[in-house]
Amino acid sequence: MVNVPILHDSAGEVSQTEVKDWSKGECEPIPGKTMHDMVIVDRDYTKIYDKFISLGPNVRNGLAAHGNGYQCADFYEKMLDDKDHLQVVDGKVYPSLCEDEEAANAVLYLSSLTNGELSHRAYQNAEKRTGLKLADISEGAKDVRINYKDLQAKIHRYNQSPVWSGLMNDDRAYSAFTYNVERLVPWRTLTGRQHFYLDHEGYIKFGEHLPTYKPSPRPEAYGELRKSVATGRAKVLNVLTPHGKWHIHSTYGDTLRMLTLSRGMEPCWLSVEDAAELGIQDNDWVEVFNDNGVYSTRACVSARIPKGVCFVYHAVERTYSTPKSQIRGGKRSGMNNSFTRVHLKPNLMVGGYGQFTYHFNYWGPVGVNRDTHVLVQKMEKVEF
Amino acid sequence: MSWIKDLISPKTRKWEEFYRNRWQHDKVVRSTHGVNCTGGCSWNIHVKDGIVVWETQALDYPILDKTLPPYEPRGCQRGISFSWYLYSPIRVKYPMIRGALVDLFNAEKAKTGDALKAWANIQANPEARRKYQKARGKGGFRRATWDEAKEIIAASNIYTVKKYGSDRITGFSPIPAMSMLSYAAGSRFLQLMGGVNLSFYDWYCDLPNSFPEIWGEQTDVAESADWYNSKFIACMGANLGMTRTPDVHFFAESRHNGTKTVVFAPDFNMVAKYADKWVPVHAGQDGAFWMAVTHVILKEYHYDKQTPYFIDYTKKYTDSPFLVEVVEEEGKLVPGRLLRAGSVKKYKDIEKGEWKFLNIDSKSGDLVCPGGSSGHRWDGKDGNWNLKFEDAETGKAYDPVLTLLENNDETLQLEFVEYGKNNTAQRGVPVKHIDTVNGKVKVTTVYDLIMAQYGVDRGLGGDYPKTYDEKEAAYTPAWQEILTGIGPKTVLQFAREWARTAETTHGKCSIIIGAGINHWYHNNLIYRAGTMALMLTGCIGVNGGGMNHYVGQEKLAPSDSWATIMSGKDWQKGVRLQQAPIWHYINSNQWRYDGNQADYNTVPKNDLSSMHSADMAVKAVRNGWMPFYPQYNKRNIDIVKDAEKAGAKTDDEIKDYVVGQLKKKELVHSVAEPDEEVNFPRVWYIWRGNAIAGSAKGHEFFLKHYLGTHNNSIAEEVADQFVKDIKVRSENPEGKMDLIVNLNFRMDSSALYSDIILPAASWYEKTDLNSTDMHSFIHPLSPAIAPVWESKSDWVIFR
Numbered sequence A: 001m002v003n004v005p006i007l008h009d010s011a012g013e014v015s016q017t018e019v020k021d022w023s024k025g026e027c028e029p030i031p032g033k034t035m036h037d038m039v040i041v042d043r044d045y046t047k048i049y050d051k052f053i054s055l056g057p058n059v060r061n062g063l064a065a066h067g068n069g070y071q072c073a074d075f076y077e078k079m080l081d082d083k084d085h086l087q088v089v090d091g092k093v094y095p096s097l098c099e100d101e102e103a104a105n106a107v108l109y110l111s112s113l114t115n116g117e118l119s120h121r122a123y124q125n126a127e128k129r130t131g132l133k134l135a136d137i138s139e140g141a142k143d144v145r146i147n148y149k150d151l152q153a154k155i156h157r158y159n160q161s162p163v164w165s166g167l168m169n170d171d172r173a174y175s176a177f178t179y180n181v182e183r184l185v186p187w188r189t190l191t192g193r194q195h196f197y198l199d200h201e202g203y204i205k206f207g208e209h210l211p212t213y214k215p216s217p218r219p220e221a222y223g224e225l226r227k228s229v230a231t232g233r234a235k236v237l238n239v240l241t242p243h244g245k246w247h248i249h250s251t252y253g254d255t256l257r258m259l260t261l262s263r264g265m266e267p268c269w270l271s272v273e274d275a276a277e278l279g280i281q282d283n284d285w286v287e288v289f290n291d292n293g294v295y296s297t298r299a300c301v302s303a304r305i306p307k308g309v310c311f312v313y314h315a316v317e318r319t320y321s322t323p324k325s326q327i328r329g330g331k332r333s334g335m336n337n338s339f340t341r342v343h344l345k346p347n348l349m350v351g352g353y354g355q356f357t358y359h360f361n362y363w364g365p366v367g368v369n370r371d372t373h374v375l376v377q378k379m380e381k382v383e384f
Numbered sequence B: 001m002s003w004i005k006d007l008i009s010p011k012t013r014k015w016e017e018f019y020r021n022r023w024q025h026d027k028v029v030r031s032t033h034g035v036n037c038t039g040g041c042s043w044n045i046h047v048k049d050g051i052v053v054w055e056t057q058a059l060d061y062p063i064l065d066k067t068l069p070p071y072e073p074r075g076c077q078r079g080i081s082f083s084w085y086l087y088s089p090i091r092v093k094y095p096m097i098r099g100a101l102v103d104l105f106n107a108e109k110a111k112t113g114d115a116l117k118a119w120a121n122i123q124a125n126p127e128a129r130r131k132y133q134k135a136r137g138k139g140g141f142r143r144a145t146w147d148e149a150k151e152i153i154a155a156s157n158i159y160t161v162k163k164y165g166s167d168r169i170t171g172f173s174p175i176p177a178m179s180m181l182s183y184a185a186g187s188r189f190l191q192l193m194g195g196v197n198l199s200f201y202d203w204y205c206d207l208p209n210s211f212p213e214i215w216g217e218q219t220d221v222a223e224s225a226d227w228y229n230s231k232f233i234a235c236m237g238a239n240l241g242m243t244r245t246p247d248v249h250f251f252a253e254s255r256h257n258g259t260k261t262v263v264f265a266p267d268f269n270m271v272a273k274y275a276d277k278w279v280p281v282h283a284g285q286d287g288a289f290w291m292a293v294t295h296v297i298l299k300e301y302h303y304d305k306q307t308p309y310f311i312d313y314t315k316k317y318t319d320s321p322f323l324v325e326v327v328e329e330e331g332k333l334v335p336g337r338l339l340r341a342g343s344v345k346k347y348k349d350i351e352k353g354e355w356k357f358l359n360i361d362s363k364s365g366d367l368v369c370p371g372g373s374s375g376h377r378w379d380g381k382d383g384n385w386n387l388k389f390e391d392a393e394t395g396k397a398y399d400p401v402l403t404l405l406e407n408n409d410e411t412l413q414l415e416f417v418e419y420g421k422n423n424t425a426q427r428g429v430p431v432k433h434i435d436t437v438n439g440k441v442k443v444t445t446v447y448d449l450i451m452a453q454y455g456v457d458r459g460l461g462g463d464y465p466k467t468y469d470e471k472e473a474a475y476t477p478a479w480q481e482i483l484t485g486i487g488p489k490t491v492l493q494f495a496r497e498w499a500r501t502a503e504t505t506h507g508k509c510s511i512i513i514g515a516g517i518n519h520w521y522h523n524n525l526i527y528r529a530g531t532m533a534l535m536l537t538g539c540i541g542v543n544g545g546g547m548n549h550y551v552g553q554e555k556l557a558p559s560d561s562w563a564t565i566m567s568g569k570d571w572q573k574g575v576r577l578q579q580a581p582i583w584h585y586i587n588s589n590q591w592r593y594d595g596n597q598a599d600y601n602t603v604p605k606n607d608l609s610s611m612h613s614a615d616m617a618v619k620a621v622r623n624g625w626m627p628f629y630p631q632y633n634k635r636n637i638d639i640v641k642d643a644e645k646a647g648a649k650t651d652d653e654i655k656d657y658v659v660g661q662l663k664k665k666e667l668v669h670s671v672a673e674p675d676e677e678v679n680f681p682r683v684w685y686i687w688r689g690n691a692i693a694g695s696a697k698g699h700e701f702f703l704k705h706y707l708g709t710h711n712n713s714i715a716e717e718v719a720d721q722f723v724k725d726i727k728v729r730s731e732n733p734e735g736k737m738d739l740i741v742n743l744n745f746r747m748d749s750s751a752l753y754s755d756i757i758l759p760a761a762s763w764y765e766k767t768d769l770n771s772t773d774m775h776s777f778i779h780p781l782s783p784a785i786a787p788v789w790e791s792k793s794d795w796v797i798f799r
């Protein structure tokens, strides 16, 4: 039995006009309406491998994303003509996903982005739904098919598709929502328009129905400095953790080149004023800490940083330059997430209502971290 | 002159061979970096004698529209160093297992002769469990064979499925777009097994909640070439030179094309130096600046002068003409819900009337029901889901009334709150009386509410600021200065230049925005503040316009076919896709250290807003707003078996049985009792990401409650004072997880803390696909060489 929340781009978007809790007797529990749904699934644990390596028959029913679907049974059948890339499970034949490249080609062959005919079908379906003329957009690209080897040979731009909202005809640069504005296709919201006003009961009760300003949470109330108090020369600073400069993107900072070009670690960037007040000189070792944990590193004193704020670039690795923390009894100190803790914003959890309906990576509270405050103090003794 | 001869003699110049050989290669293969950089740059990987020797930028990017500068060359100064990793000392070369665990496992297996029993015995023995959990993060890995590693993994899977259910097996891998097959490999494996995928975009705090709020869209933005089409770019919370290195040239080039660029950043960052203007706004206060900008735009370009392009756009593409009920609350008048079409006589019998809304037609003065609403999308009828100025129920054309200023029944004083200083203001709003099936109601338009909220004095009486200099009045340029540290003159100049540019170019002003804004607690409000200025000046859905948010490589272009393959939906319905922030907040016990959000979030006082976030999560799961796995305090297969025993035959009867059990509280959602052993997540797969450190908000709580190892948290538990629904057990469980498996090509912090590390192929050693929102191309990752040492591609490992 698989529990499924009420989903965006489904009729679940029109299920809950009010906030009512069945568990408190405020309404009846009705799966898929006032509560999550449940799906009963047959799962044969001995068949997982076979299914993994073959593309299952449900593809025949069509594919969809963002509420835009298309039929592709004929393309699924055509895959079965490719004798070199098949799997047989219980006497039935399926397209093979056994090798990486087979999986890559299945994605490309069945996507409206890389198969022009499927894009065209998706626009035709959108025409029906909207009562608008749309399929002219994909008319010229119907014959486009891009496979994995094509991508290796030369760089390809993908097709436009109603899955995405930008128009790309005639080598036009992609800009979001040009499809909505020029073609009058609604946004996937309550009114179908761009929303100034969010009339969900939760938004009204949290005071966010109209665009507004709210101050950042106060450090006293945020609760990360309940027990960590400034002893000696320490100071409360708002810690920001931007993207690092000497990393391949954020994560890969442990190459010899990156470490050599930088200080060999992620320092704590301090303003000249704060550093002076704390008796910290550039390159001194410091502890950056709060109740959640501690990060010990060097200070980088810079005119670039404003007072009251410090930076620690994410994402620090614990695999090098990690001394023992003095303030936490000599245990190995941590990294830039040692001083963070999750705080969820509740109104971002509401659902079952227009655009406020769950979809994976689409809706829900996010892992905020910029409102974190820490104490920074000089490290007297550095031990590894 | 003999020395000249020497120099040209091939014999004595043999040393030059060294340099020639340095650039020899046998083949060149196209790949890219699967790194969530959003760059998605095509690279040529040069191979000699089976060794990757270097990489160079691919130079064959097609030209888009001839008026735009080319994309190539793409690539950043860091990406070009990637090949170091292939042969680096931190490369994971072989499968490795935590020594303390492998000893326990081997001993139990020798005793029982059975891998599954061995695993069960270890798990049944708290001391044994503590032993290898305490060793997490402390080295002591042993090289193993693939078979040894797979045996333990398989045993833990089967044990967990049999004892607790497959929804206790979880996987985390971020950002599929950067190498979508590698992502799909693990998720296909998990979903076919009934396991759980954790989301990533929200967890990384890269998801801008304002996008779903405003557009019902996860994220949709312009490719970077379109920056060149912009005539005014405001860049905030994004350090393009540093983090959008292959794209920043479009920003620089746009200036040669006459574009004005303004950068908002507390520090003088790398992109500030490219800009015409740097606005050193206080960290996190950008929202206040934009509130004031919109105040000025509304006053000068919507009210004093009704700019036709802006007014037409606002009418057609935003909810501004929609009617909102004015309601009384504790003796005050406040804006309420949108007026439902089904509540007026004319439309009371239409399908899904609660989900269709009303405008007033300017010609007839009648109520009209515009098509395109969610009700029209889901009422089962085709052809009405569009933005035409057409009443979808009657088919009649109309022209919506934007404001009731000229034509109203009365002016009412509504209350508006400014949360910065907690000032309330009574402001006049024009109102019409409408007969509904529930009696007379008072309504105004969204547009009129916006005018009042922003404090645009239209002669309706009440607490409207009279000038831009009123510090106390929301949201004047003087008001914002207190918060941002930026003088009102800057706001005025900015707002006027912005509006004039948008008017002249029909919407070619844009915002480039990033993590520097999105990682704040109130990120949705800051984004909305900026987006209001864009929408009110017609800058959305226009080339050169847009709210261009680049945080994380979220755009998986071929998501239609990919989503099916990654979720195993080609075989089955019902997938377990988990909202990660809630999952970690609850399961890593961080909720227990969280005070009441109402004490740090600025909210009006009422039942909902005073709830602890953990209780809200429980409510959200029960109501179907948010998913949560593990599902119940009982194995799912057993629940279904019990239902069948109780006589349930069909799926619906099983569901009825479950609902009954839930009502009687015989069955409890795991989210409501996360500290009961039966509800612990047990097995965690981590691949393509740094889940235990780099992305672990509350890293120390992960160490404590998931891993059961040493940590530096001294945080106090406080939630018990506030929570009502979620059960707080007196002891705070540590070490919930039985097994952590990490696929990795380098020894990073997550590998360090895992139990089993599997050597994964790097980006130059596997077949995969890559797409991004920075450009509209789709790139391959290719095996320039076979995976080195014993590594394998993620697809092969999960297979």
Ligand code: SF4
Binding pocket: A248, A249, B032, B033, B035, B037, B038, B039, B040, B041, B074, B075, B076, B077, B078, B079, B080, B245, B246
């Ligand atoms: S921006 Fe381009 S070169 Fe740099 S890491 Fe990303 S893909 Fe590689």
